Amino acid sequence: MSLKEYRAKRSFDRTPEPEGESIHYHPGCLFVIQKHAARRLHYDFRLEIGGVLKSWAVPKGPSLDPSEKRLAVLVEDHPVEYGSFEGTIPHDEYGGGIVMLWDRGEWLSEGNPQEGYERGRLTFALYGAKLRGGWTLLRMVGKAGAGDKNWLLIKRSDHEARSHQEFDILAAMPLSVKTGRSLEQIAGEKDNSS
Ligand code: MN
Numbered sequence: 001m002s003l004k005e006y007r008a009k010r011s012f013d014r015t016p017e018p019e020g021e022s023i024h025y026h027p028g029c030l031f032v033i034q035k036h037a038a039r040r041l042h043y044d045f046r047l048e049i050g051g052v053l054k055s056w057a058v059p060k061g062p063s064l065d066p067s068e069k070r071l072a073v074l075v076e077d078h079p080v081e082y083g084s085f086e087g088t089i090p091h092d093e094y095g096g097g098i099v100m101l102w103d104r105g106e107w108l109s110e111g112n113p114q115e116g117y118e119r120g121r122l123t124f125a126l127y128g129a130k131l132r133g134g135w136t137l138l139r140m141v142g143k144a145g146a147g148d149k150n151w152l153l154i155k156r157s158d159h160e161a162r163s164h165q166e167f168d169i170l171a172a173m174p175l176s177v178k179t180g181r182s183l184e185q186i187a188g189e190k191d192n193s194s
Helices: 003-013 080-084 113-119 183-188
Strands: 025-037 041-049 052-058 070-079 087-089 097-110 121-128 132-139 150-155
Touching: 025 052, 025 080, 025 121, 025 183, 041 070, 041 080, 041 097, 041 113, 052 080, 052 150, 070 080, 080 097, 087 183, 097 113, 097 183, 113 121
Parallel strands: none
Antiparallel strands: 025 041, 025 097, 041 052, 052 070, 070 150, 087 097, 097 121, 121 132, 132 150
16 A cells, blocks of 8 residues: 555544544654564664654564563664665665565654654654554663664553553564565565565
8 A cells, every 4th residue: 555545544544643642743754664684684663754764773673562662773864765665685785685664654743853853752653554553762861882873662552552462563464564575575576666
């Protein structure tokens, strides 16, 4: 489903705000998660802020469990167009490995997203095919040597939260949101789709 189709669908089957909250969101920004089988498997979490995809590599991937705080390491900005990429990157290039478009949709920032990014605290709602509801990205402080690259990705407690024991979304929904392919299928096919 394209983002345009997704938006059209969402307009009549989704409520735009978490229950019980009245928040002014900044609408219409893309979010993408790319499952990336590089040297080590990780999930690249990307939020469109200021015309680029701000990007975090999440080694363990996102969790719907608010008690699971997932390390998210800030990496290079990516162009918005990269957010539709799925395919194979040659091993001698940056990001070499297999890239799957694991989830995609809109994110709505609570407050100004650029300010939230700069002060190290982003609070937002996701409207993806897999991830929904309220989330927080929080920059860690006081870690010697880690600079300001280490953030935590945390699900907020709401009607979209699930306990990790009850439901592991990474295991339950492992395939591409764009093509339904597995990493193995993407790796085995030459017609990279972007
Ligand atoms: Mn990556």
